[in-house]
Amino acid sequence: MAMTMTQKILAAHAGLDEVTVGQLIEANIDLTLANDITGPVAIREMEKAGFTKVWNREHIALVMDHFAPNKDIKSAEQCLECREFAKKHAIVNFFDVGEMGIEHALLPEKGLVAAGELIIGADSHTCTYGALGAFSTGVGSTDLAAGMATGKAWFKVPSAIRFVLKGKLSPYVSGKDVILHIIGMIGVDGALYQSMEFTGEGVASLSMDDRFTICNMAIEAGAKNGIFPVDDRTRAYMQERVQRPVREFTADEDAVYEKTYEINLSALRPTVACPHLPENTKTIDELEHIEIQQSVIGSCTNGRIEDMRTAAEILKGRHVAQGVRTIVIPATQAVYLQCIREGLAEIFVEAGAILSTPTCGPCLGGHMGILAHGEKTVATTNRNFVGRMGHITSEIYLASPAVAAASAVAGYICAPQDLK
Amino acid sequence: MAMTMTQKILAAHAGLDEVTVGQLIEANIDLTLANDITGPVAIREMEKAGFTKVWNREHIALVMDHFAPNKDIKSAEQCLECREFAKKHAIVNFFDVGEMGIEHALLPEKGLVAAGELIIGADSHTCTYGALGAFSTGVGSTDLAAGMATGKAWFKVPSAIRFVLKGKLSPYVSGKDVILHIIGMIGVDGALYQSMEFTGEGVASLSMDDRFTICNMAIEAGAKNGIFPVDDRTRAYMQERVQRPVREFTADEDAVYEKTYEINLSALRPTVACPHLPENTKTIDELEHIEIQQSVIGSCTNGRIEDMRTAAEILKGRHVAQGVRTIVIPATQAVYLQCIREGLAEIFVEAGAILSTPTCGPCLGGHMGILAHGEKTVATTNRNFVGRMGHITSEIYLASPAVAAASAVAGYICAPQDLK
Secondary structure, three states: OOOOHHHHHHHHHHOOOOOOOOOEEEEEOOEEEEEOOHHHHHHHHHHHOOOOOOOOOOOEEEEOOOOOOOOOHHHHHHHHHHHHHHHHOOOOEEEOOOOOEOHHHHHHHOOOOOOOOEEEEOOHHHHHHHHHOOEEEEOOHHHHHHHHHHOEEEEEOOOEEEEEEEOOOOOOOOHHHHHHHHHHHHOOOOOOOOEEEEEOHHHHHOOHHHHHHHHHOHHHHOOOEEEOOOOHHHHHHHHOOOOOOOOOOOOOOOOOOOEEEEEEHHHOOOEEEOOOOOOOEEEOOOOOOOEOOEEEEOHHHHOOHHHHHHHHHHHOOOOOOOOOEEEEOOOEHHHHHHHHHOOHHHHHHHOOOEEOOOOOHHHHOOOOOOEOOOOEEEEOOOOOOOOOOEOOOOEEEEOOHHHHHHHHHHOEOOOHHHOO | OOOOHHHHHHHHHHOOOOOOOOOEEEEEOOEEEEEOOHHHHHHHHHHHOOOOOOOOOOOEEEEOOOOOOOOOHHHHHHHHHHHHHHHHOOOOEEEOOOOOEOHHHHHHHOOOOOOOOEEEEOOHHHHHHHHHOOEEEEOOHHHHHHHHHHOEEEEEOOOEEEEEEEOOOOOOOOHHHHHHHHHHHHOOOOOOOOEEEEEOHHHHHOOHHHHHHHHHHHHHHOOOEEEOOOOHHHHHHHHOOOOOOOOOOOOOOOOOOOEEEEEEHHHOOOEEEOOOOOOOEEEOOOOOOOEOOEEEEOHHHHOOHHHHHHHHHHHOOOOOOOOOEEEEOOOEHHHHHHHHHOOHHHHHHHOOOEEOOOOOHHHHOOOOOOEOOOOEEEEOOOOOOOOOOEOOOOEEEEOOHHHHHHHHHHOEOOOHHHOO
16 A cells, blocks of 8 residues: 555554554654653653663653753753663763753754654654654653653554645745745644655755754644655765664655645745744735844754854844844754854854854743743744743744844844845 | 042042041942842832932943843843833943843943942942952942932941952962952951952952952952052053043052951962852862862853953863863853854863853853752852752852863862863
């Protein structure tokens, strides 16, 4: 029977020749992930269930990123709990302050996720790794506990929606605009428990960072996962980082998709998701005049080096507008170091932005840029729910790094082309 | 009648020819300072007292540094309150995210404080500016409110203790060791409501950053202020930053001091203040083996460029010990930028430390490195009171940047000379 790319990965990990939509399977996991918020919950669940050992100390990742460096005593205690667990079980991939970065940027960078693998993470944006041709999805902390203990997880095989990409993105239009456009089109439940499979000749022109951003936000359309085919770009990315053998899966020619959408990349415009849902999208041309008090460039969605380069290109020789706190957060220590080496860090500070150490920080209202009442922010993050970044009357406009940087300079939301 | 340096500045600002110890005077203020914690309190007090105008919009500084970039909704609201006040009164020296730094490093750097001036600040470490030969002291928010409204403040003229500095500091011994040694000698109430006046041929060898650090911690001996004579180093520092005329005061030859201490700088050793008081000092040679989980290099005490250079010199080509979160926080955007340009930022990140955007952060348990139960930290900050940086069972060892950097590498508190 014909299978999608996702279904093939699931079948292989379940030791089955084929799987069908809706089938319940038990699959072998290649990696489990938890962070400083979900880790402690998973650890306690695991211990409560009587497990005293982890299934494989090399295939568990624990990343201290959400409230680290610790914002308060509670978050310090949570990190300590993860640290002690990591020590007790000799967990190889425990990432603490100084080594860490935002989990979904860090794991691909460290070569811990690769094509054909199956990854579960106690964080909704675990779906990011689909950019590499992996199946990865967010799970609850209890499921993660079981995964850490047994190396296995249950799945219901998802159906799929196909997005056929054509053409090529215009300057200052990026992966973020692609995924915002799609979510605007299909809605925040448009892909509920389905795979979003990206394909078509347009894929080749998308950078890896574009693809990570697109898969990262698959969950914002309700998807179980997002996934890209493996091509030369993927292989080049993995070649630098992944030592172990990699397995490539491709969808069958006659795989069944519940829907197929054609996306003309060439026609896309900078796109903004207005409060309070990622589906409330407008192109920059349709958007009214929105003054902002803050601009955030970072997160697991848009904190990679390409995002930093785009923002720096726009901020270079310019200064942020009076009254716009501009917070740039490279996603990992490696990206941060690269920002220093390439001169981007200098550009940011000279432009009046601040450069934070890697952290999820303000994205989830953690720290490093929380909003007061009535304040508006443009942010390259992934969710603009009520109160997500601070006071319940504050407002978040989701956009690309190009738009966030340009808006910081203008003082209102605009595209780089609108700057003098 | 003979007067000390402090008394002369007070007399001049009160329009008097002379003042005597214990006299109550009303003096003109050159600058008032508040931050995102004390600012809102002072603003409300000012309005409660019926004042609708500030005395001089150019002589008020408001610095958003303690919990900025905002760690939570409450701190965001506090910054917003300051921001609106600054806008309403067209305050010239309002420093927000992107322009800001830790107040006591920022004000000297911006040339807002100078020799002979009188500065009050709603922050206990306002005494820092004595390094420039100014009289500066911390006041409560209500006193600050009156100062912002009237440009005047009441003082009781303090008596003085004289510290005669001789000799020259050894390598890796700095201003921090001088002041810790002194506090260890006289105790945390050793200079209660007195001036600490530093003098002697040893002064000349102390850098401006050493002097800032020394005056900064005068309050930790209970002093009203700390003050250095103005010399060529001071003049050179001010020449780059201060445009207005500067007035130099010198103590009378026969000024009266309650006590005189001679400090032989050459004999000083790296000094550490053990929990839970700054007076609990030991030299590095006397200290037992103290393992640490964190090292913090920054704060208004030790976040200046010289501190960064010292730390970088030690961290260069080395790596912090496993399990030691090493948090480096340049005190201002200018220091941060300098760290990037001089290659220090790169050294820190390569060594496994993180570089935070300027903030008071962990020093007062704000954010960016709070301690869990039982954790120990070495820190270049100014107070090691119970629970100051986190859980009440955590412990803080105050030290210089050299010791903090070396300890990060070793995993336990030591001097740079102890490293392999």
